[in-house]
Every structure is written in structure tokens, then in C-alpha cells.
Amino acid sequence: xxxxxxxxxxxxxxxxxxxxxxxxxxxxxxxxxxxxxxxxxxxxxxxxxxxxxxxxxxxxxxxxxxxxxxxxxxxxxxxxxxxxxxxxxxxxxxxxxxxxxxxxxxxxxxxxxxxxxxxxxxxxxxxxxxxxxxxxxxxxxxxxxxxxxxxxxxxxxxxxxxxx
Numbered sequence: 001x002x003x004x005x006x007x008x009x010x011x012x013x014x015x016x017x018x019x020x021x022x023x024x025x026x027x028x029x030x031x032x033x034x035x036x037x038x039x040x041x042x043x044x045x046x047x048x049x050x051x052x053x054x055x056x057x058x059x060x061x062x063x064x065x066x067x068x069x070x071x072x073x074x075x076x077x078x079x080x081x082x083x084x085x086x087x088x089x090x091x092x093x094x095x096x097x098x099x100x101x102x103x104x105x106x107x108x109x110x111x112x113x114x115x116x117x118x119x120x121x122x123x124x125x126x127x128x129x130x131x132x133x134x135x136x137x138x139x140x141x142x143x144x145x146x147x148x149x150x151x152x153x154x155x156x157x158x159x160x161x162x163x164x
Contacts, residue, residue, distance in 0.1 A: 043128040068111035
């Protein structure tokens, strides 16, 4: 039997149920994301690093040993405006985690290098992230964690046309 919802849509052929389930799943994912962010932030606070700075520091570390990234490279990879990267680098530079260095081929270009302090901070960040993950995953059994990992991989590895 067709029933009209409050929005005036018909719930025929079970589509209303699927839309409702998807909406609930989306809300659950958003709640989990906010919870994960709060927990991660709490674990990073003692290090004096924000989640955004942590992300930038990890990104710079991927270049370690190769050519250091330009500010524009970091902005592109982080999907933020260059000004946001400047603010993050300022904070990390003040904490002696990164340093600005002129590009040897083009002195107008500034590259961001990891410092020894930055490498030590990265090790502490990894521990903080592990602790945060343990806290968030604590209610799950090992089997549930494995299933969740598979589901998250399926979502993360979805073809580009299904991603945001």
C-alpha cells in the first residue's frame, strides 16, 4: 500500500525505507566523525598540536628524504586555501616542528622541511593516534573491528563517481 510521507513523497516500492536508512547511516557517520575528532583532539592537546597541524606534519613527513613540499603542494593535498597552510606552518614553525627553506632552483619558492623536533613529535603523534583509535574502537570485538575495516575500505575505495 502506498503511503504518503509528511514531505508529500510516496513510499512505494520500499524507496522511503531505503532513503530513511541511508539518512540514518549518514547521521551515524557524522556523529562518529565528530566523536573521533573530539577524542583525537583530546589526545593531541598534551602535545600542543591541533588535528589540522597533525595532518600537515604527517603530510610533510611523507616527503622526508625527497624534495620538501612547497606551500602550494601542501594546500592542494590538504584541499585547503594556501592561507590556511600558512597559518598551520606558522604554528608548527613556532613549535620548531618544521622550517621554511628557499628552493635551491627558485628562491621565490618556499619549501617546508621537517625538523628533528618535528620527527620526534610525529612519533608522539602516532602514539596519540593509536590511543585515540583504541578508545573509539574499545566497544568492538576483534571480529567486529575486522568487519568495520572491510566496510570502511569499501567506502574509501569507491570509484570516483561515487565519492564527494
